Amino acid sequence: MAKLTVRDLNVHGKRVFMRVDYNVPLDEKDGVMVITDETRIRETLPTLRLLIEKGARLILAAHMGRPKGKREATMSLRPVAARLSELLGCNVNFADDCIGEKVEALANALPPGGVLLLENVRYYNEEEANDPAFAEKLARLADIYVNDAFGAAHRAHASTEGIARVVAKRGGQCAAGLLMERELKFLGDELDNPARPFVVILGGAKVSDKIKVIDRLLEKADAILIGGAMAYTFKLAQGFKIGQSLVEKDKTDVALAALEKAKRRGVKFLLPTDNVVATPVVTDKLNKKGKPIIDLNNPRTNSDPDISDTEEGVDIGPASAALFGQTIASARTILWNGPMGIFEDKRFAAGTNVVAQAVVDATQKNGAKSIIGGGDSVKALNKAKLGDKVTFMSTGGGASLEFLEGSVLPGVAALSEK
Numbered sequence: 048m049a050k051l052t053v054r055d056l057n058v059h060g061k062r063v064f065m066r067v068d069y070n071v072p073l074d075e076k077d078g079v080m081v082i083t084d085e086t087r088i089r090e091t092l093p094t095l096r097l098l099i100e101k102g103a104r105l106i107l108a109a110h111m112g113r114p115k116g117k118r119e120a121t122m123s124l125r126p127v128a129a130r131l132s133e134l135l136g137c138n139v140n141f142a143d144d145c146i147g148e149k150v151e152a153l154a155n156a157l158p159p160g161g162v163l164l165l166e167n168v169r170y171y172n173e174e175e176a177n178d179p180a181f182a183e184k185l186a187r188l189a190d191i192y193v194n195d196a197f198g199a200a201h202r203a204h205a206s207t208e209g210i211a212r213v214v215a216k217r218g219g220q221c222a223a224g225l226l227m228e229r230e231l232k233f234l235g236d237e238l239d240n241p242a243r244p245f246v247v248i249l250g251g252a253k254v255s256d257k258i259k260v261i262d263r264l265l266e267k268a269d270a271i272l273i274g275g276a277m278a279y280t281f282k283l284a285q286g287f288k289i290g291q292s293l294v295e296k297d298k299t300d301v302a303l304a305a306l307e308k309a310k311r312r313g314v315k316f317l318l319p320t321d322n323v324v325a326t327p328v329v330t331d332k333l334n335k336k337g338k339p340i341i342d343l344n345n346p347r348t349n350s351d352p353d354i355s356d357t358e359e360g361v362d363i364g365p366a367s368a369a370l371f372g373q374t375i376a377s378a379r380t381i382l383w384n385g386p387m388g389i390f391e392d393k394r395f396a397a398g399t400n401v402v403a404q405a406v407v408d409a410t411q412k413n414g415a416k417s418i419i420g421g422g423d424s425v426k427a428l429n430k431a432k433l434g435d436k437v438t439f440m441s442t443g444g445g446a447s448l449e450f451l452e453g454s455v456l457p458g459v460a461a462l463s464e465k
Contacts (some may be wrong), residue, residue: 049465050223050227050459050462050465051220051221051222051463051465052222052223052224052227053094053193053223053224054097054225055222056101056220057101058098058191059101059103060102061103061104061190061191062103062155062190062191063103063105063189063190063191063193064185064191064192064193065108065224066108066109066193066195067087067108068197068443069088069091069111070111070112070198071084071085072084073111073121073122079126080123084426084429085134087442088134089134090226091224092135094225094226095135099162102159103159103160104154105163106154106165106188107162107164108165108185109124109127109196110174110199110206111123111124111127111167112167114170116171124166125141125166127164128164138162139162140161141164143166144170145171145185146171146184147184151187174206175205177205178205178209181205182205182206182209182213183213185205185206185210186210186213190219191214191219191222192219192220192221193221193223194207194222194458194461197227197230197441197442197443197446198444198445199458200459201450201454201456202458208457208458208460211458211462212461220463221461221462221463222462223462230442230443230447233441234418234447234450238380241267241379242379243380244379245268245380246271246380246382247272247383248274248402249271249273249274249277250273250274250275250278250384250385250386250387250399250423251423252275253298254280254295254302257277257385257448259452261305262305263451264451265312265314269314270378271317272371272374272375274385274398274399275385275386275388276294277385278318278319278363279360280294280296280298280299281318284299284303285306285318287354288356289353289354290324290353290358291357291358291359292354315374317374320350320367321348321350321364322349322361322362322367323360323361323362323388323397324358325345325358326357326358327341327344327359328342329341343359343389343392346395349364350366361388361394361395362390362396363388363398368402371401372401372404372405375406376405376408376413378409379416380415380416380418381406381410381415383402383417383420384419384421385422387399387401399431400427400431403427403431407436407437410438416439417437418437418438418441421443421444421447424440
């Protein structure tokens with residue numbers, strides 16, 4: 048059944064509690080926390096503008112980072128309120144808490160079209176515990192509940208699932224925002240019956256993260272292209288040497304099963320034929336997590352099927368990128384989740400960039416539908432300034448993967464049916 052959306056609501060003068068995903072990256076500059084990527088904020092603007100135009104009294108709730116129930120100044124949503132005010136062209140009030148009498152008074156004082164952003168809901172452990180009493184306190188701010196936070200919909204938390212049950216129980220409506228609606232359309236409806244050929248590109252570090260996705264997509268795809276570190280688990284399973292490359296040795300049986308299923312179903316399953324390798328050297332410097340920083344020296348293209356014991360695979364090679372590009376060029380539907388290498392380092396970004404350009408070309412020149420499954424793929428496209436040239440970019444990392452697996456997302460299940 049289709050979910051109720053904000054288009055279906057009469058919201059004038061009503062308090063609309065809207066869950067958004069404003070878990071944006073922040074960096075400290077001159078003692079001030081600065082937003083370094085505002086994609087998630089911008090993606091909610093159509094929903095916000097529609098509700099403002101309809102005269103809703105908007106109360107926005109979000110989380111930031113993992114403060115573990117404590118008030119961490121570096122994880123405050125205050126910088127988001129300031130930027131949102133600029134983007135909307137109107138004042139966005141900020142509450143320094145998300146529950147309590149003061150917050151309720153601020154919410155009740157909002158005029159039609161007014162906006163209030165609450166402080167980080169994860170300042171309370173009760174949020175992630177989906178504590179019923181905490182959900183009741185949040186629900187005191189709501190006449191109507193809207194969820195536009197697809198990126199958090201795979202979590203049954205108080206602000207994504209608990210509050211919806213409270214609002215629904217007392218006869219209130221629970222609806223999807225425009226972004227949530229688009230996520231469900233492209234990751235659900237469009238991929239249920241894709242125009243063919245349907246080409247899936249999977250990268251990133253771990254096969255284990257995408258086992259269920261691979262298995263499910265093998266039922267639908269015409270071709271699956273594997274890059275990133277997960278390719279080395281497949282290579283190891285095939286008996287090749289992978290040097291010091293990132294690998295899941297306990298998942299080689301899973302890799303072999305996927306290869307066998309692809310063969311059985313006639314799905315084209317492409318692994319890299321060459322790669323870019325580098326020599327890892329442990330330094331005496333530590334990263335933010337206190338672990339030694341590893342330098343990657345002497346990068347080179349390796350056309351041999353094996354990787355030497357002293358080297359690590361860090362990107363797909365030019366021949367693989369060209370081969371992947373040829374397959375992508377023929378696609379009518381494309382799903383991409385996960386980069387081809389360590390794209391954050393420009394020395395190892397070529398494979399990801401070639402694939403990104405191939406996806407854009409297929410979209411712009413051939414009319415293919417291109418769906419980017421969140422996370423690092425979105426970052427890579429934005430970094431290459433190609434993000435606006437694909438059909439759809441998901442805002443959900445883990446949520447998009449779970450949805451593609453066929454899992455029921457608690458934040459979606461809690462919404463009212465049409």
